[in-house]
Amino acid sequence: MRNWLRTFLARNGIGLSVYMLGAVALWVIVMIILPQLFMLDFSFRNNWQQIDPSRMGGPDDVYTMVNYHFLAFGSPNNPDPFNVVDVTVFFRTIVAAIFVTLFDLALCYPIAYYLAQVARGGKARLLVLALIIPFWVNELLRAFAFRILFGEEGTINAILMGIGVLSDPIDFVREDVALYAGLGYAYILLMIFPIYNVIESLDKNQIEAARDLGSSWWRIHRRVVIPFAKPGITSGCTMVFMLSAGALAAPQILGGPSSLWFTQIIYQWFNTGSNWPRGSAYAIVLMLTCVLLVLILMKLFKVKIGEIGR
Amino acid sequence: MSADVQLDNVWVKFGDFVAVRDASLTIQGGEFFSFLGPSGCGKTTLLRAISGFQHPSTGRILIGGKDMSGIGPNRRPTALIFQNLALFPLMTVWQNISFALEVKGMNKKARRKKADELLELVALPGQGDKMVTELSGGQKQRVAVARALCAEPEVLLLDEPLSALDLKLRQHMRTELRAIQQRAGITFIYITHDQGEALTMSDRVAVMRQGVVDQIGDGTTVYDHPETAFVASFVGENNSFSGTVIEITDGLACVQTECGLLRSRTSSAAPLKKGDDAVVFVRPESIHFCGDDTRRDENGLVATLAHQEFEGHFWHLALKTESGHDIRMSVMNDGRSEVHEIGASVPVGFSTQGAIALAPGELAAD
Structure with a gap:
């Protein structure tokens, strides 16, 4: 450590070194560690602020x-x-987030593979633009647009009834279809790009070699491409799972009246409930569960944490 | 089992670019056949067309008499060894080798047994449980050969698989590949830009230039009896003297060049007549010191020794004639040849049989 510090100082000079180390320290301590520690601390306290502010900091605190x-x-x-x-x-949120993750994986793996190995030049660029540009629309607007699309009198129902597939409209919002579609769509880029990144570095000859040795397309993916893409798949799944389990806006707008997302309960404790300690406890439980699930997944698929960063 | 491969007027075009131009040839079953040519001559495209990764624009490819059009690479009786080998890095050696059997649904025990047999064949016994990343270059080479053979192809296609190896290993693997081919008894089609590889291993060689097959023949034919200027200049080294044919008698040509009148053989496949432009090709090893008197059937030149390189078994000399023409000559280091100082004027010569006159054409880049 001391050696590393000395070479770091020598290479960058004192001014730059102090700035860089300071920036990293600020980032890690102020932005990551401190807030979580406060949350952790909060979660183990009584809500004296609301019950009886005079007992705050006293022997009962x-x-x-x-x-x-x-x-x-x-x-x-x-x-x-x-x-x-x-x-x-809580459990429904976790299961739904897993479902959204699997749905995104099924949707995005073929796109990522196509982008990385099949499409070339202009076509690939066009497809990437088509994927990215919709995300210039902000999240709230997109969620409301989905509401219009999936609503009881929305576009999809109008089309389905117009061509005679349905006689009565389906309430996609009440059935949570809108929520899953919205959540799934919100994070597709986070699934596509990590997978794309890995598959792009796969030697095309490997795919051709497998094909030359008689493989069907299915087997090429199962034995050559997917094992190679595993770090990207894990990375994408982790992000989509974490973010959809922790999403608030989409469930708020697209969720049916009977279906609560766990984050909405957390939000209620913090906001309308004015109970920060309880909200913190709920948030900590959600976070730890998600982290634990991701770690189990990585163990199961034999992916090391370093590989995800690639 | 081995199959013959027949190309019928095969063209491969990429837009306006013609990669392979009207290739028609037959490769016999069990033959070791090489396509030799500089990079960009279309040899890899031709190989990909045979393996099924590239569709010919026109023409047909038949393997074992069966038309291959519309048949994908996974259903052809061929196996391809890639230039970078393309071994599967996440599988062990034996899993790599037996991949073709896994595809066929064979059980693990039988696959393992077959992989071990093949490891024996390629002289890597007991290495099955290693990861391919743990192997050396030459060992990976052998695993790639074993993996391809495991598919029991009738035709094995090799795309410059030795190019990444160092010289010693490359020479060793040449012998090895030839031996494996004879043991396996199947057709090998080998792609290379290295004439040494093509000449040492092959039964026959096809020399390619800009998508065209210039000449097909066994090693000595291609080397000693080139039919085009390109073949003469690409296969091995050659000195060239441009000039005009003065006289043709009994297949011997008399060509007026800037270095004087030169006598040489001609090619019966590419005959010349009086008045034609021609290039006389002379191999560096066909040129020798000839003292003061030149024999009657010899061509004689006087040149200045510009510099010399020692390569162990040969001295490579660079000379310049009075007219400024560069000549390369190789002298065997047998302790008997003359030694000359740089700058010395030396009379050199070559026999009529040691030279060949051909129609002018594209020469290989040095």
């Missing part, structure tokens, strides 16, 4: 599990054996 207990079992007079609403929403 001690660490407690009360917020985590609430997430699991609800209020003391809850007749159920556990906090049915919150726990159900």
